[in-house]
Amino acid sequence: MDDTPNPRLVRVSLADQIRDHLTLEIAQGRLARGTPVRELEVARQLGTSQTPVREAFRQLIAAGLLESRIHVGTRVRDLDEHDLEETVPVRAVLEGLAGRYAAQRRLPEPLAEAHRAIEEMRAIDDDGDRLAYAGASTRFHRALVTAAGNRSLLQAWNALGIEILTIVAMASDTYPLSRSTDDHAELLRVIEAGDPDAAAQAMTEHQEHYRPLTRTSPADAGRGDPTDKERKHAG
Amino acid sequence: MDDTPNPRLVRVSLADQIRDHLTLEIAQGRLARGTPVRELEVARQLGTSQTPVREAFRQLIAAGLLESRIHVGTRVRDLDEHDLEETVPVRAVLEGLAGRYAAQRRLPEPLAEAHRAIEEMRAIDDDGDRLAYAGASTRFHRALVTAAGNRSLLQAWNALGIEILTIVAMASDTYPLSRSTDDHAELLRVIEAGDPDAAAQAMTEHQEHYRPLTRTSPADAGRGDPTDKERKHAG
DNA sequence: GTGTCAAGCATTATCGATAATGGAGCATCG
């Protein structure tokens, strides 16, 4: 029923592998924005048939990394800082809600998974594998959203395609990893302390860390984004 | 780029038709909870091949209406009141955020679409086609979320599978339609008035209307759901 | 010069068939 099972146990389908492959191609710039991607062409390159490629495309379209017009073609979406930043207020309200529930319920399994993710983060140096770090970070956040024990919440959060956005963001930025790990550990501590209001606030404010990460052009700073105002309402 | 294009213009794929067909079968009780549904069997019944059925299954799994175990089988998920009620706080925070943005931006197109949806609602009597009403209601809410002008927000909201849940909920309940239409019209009025705080609050509180709709067993009332507390934080 | 139409083309959408997988039940071993 959980549509995001433990990746260490499942994740065998060709579709998922193809999705991850394309994600990396895009994140690391080998597939430029606007480039057309054709199902059959990708299938040929990767030695599969069209079917799993098609499923991968669907996932990437849902995540906003590709765009497609019916019977015309699919291409790499022009994903800019604005797109990444747009997710911040949405994550803020969703994860704020998740923090509140998580602190109330403190489900052992997801919290244990969050701890494991942090261990994984700690094992990566500041100049270590940023890609692996992105994966651990995503796993941490997903664990906390899972800890809320609300299926719909997880569903909405999953739809944001955080893995993919995190990979895209981390592929180009240089946020200090060790500090990020400390931030995450603190977050988990607050949740485990069990104060829902504090947890909600901490989770919401944590999103602030991701904002500068997605802002590479100073021009973006002045845009009239109502996020800050929203944030105080989000938890 | 909008992954929810105007249904009056597109919506031709077999996959979507199959998805809607199965949704109705489930909502109207012809497919009971726990019933196994097989890709090839559905394909045979509907006179298509496995491929579009497969895509429909994916959508329904994402929406929580089906559940599937790899290489084992897919069946109708046991969707109870709790599942429906679970979506309420998530919708509350998302639509609260949407209301805030919508009031700030007041994008003409989505708001016009919201007005059209209300006209469609008004055209349906209290004892009219509840299914058509469910569609109009969903279109209204989607229009408002679209009016927020935040792609990620729409993405997360879409993932909740509101169409489907609304159909499921309305298939069995008897909420007075005319009153519901008035509620929606008032919501739109507040947004068009342009006060972000008021709009956010109105949207969030509107979810309260859906709560009793999903509560058929009094036993649910006492469950320790933190939603009420959350609501005041959600906008 | 501009609008309209049709044919060709690129691409996705769908199809029917085959391969691969996990589970259930039976036989066998300890």
Added chain:
DNA sequence: CGATGCTCCATTATCGATAATGCTTGACAC
């Protein structure tokens, strides 16, 4: 008797091929 391994079966996952569609281009009429 209980545990273990094997075989068969149901079902999904994948495949290769074909059908259908929307766009583009160029001819042609006005």
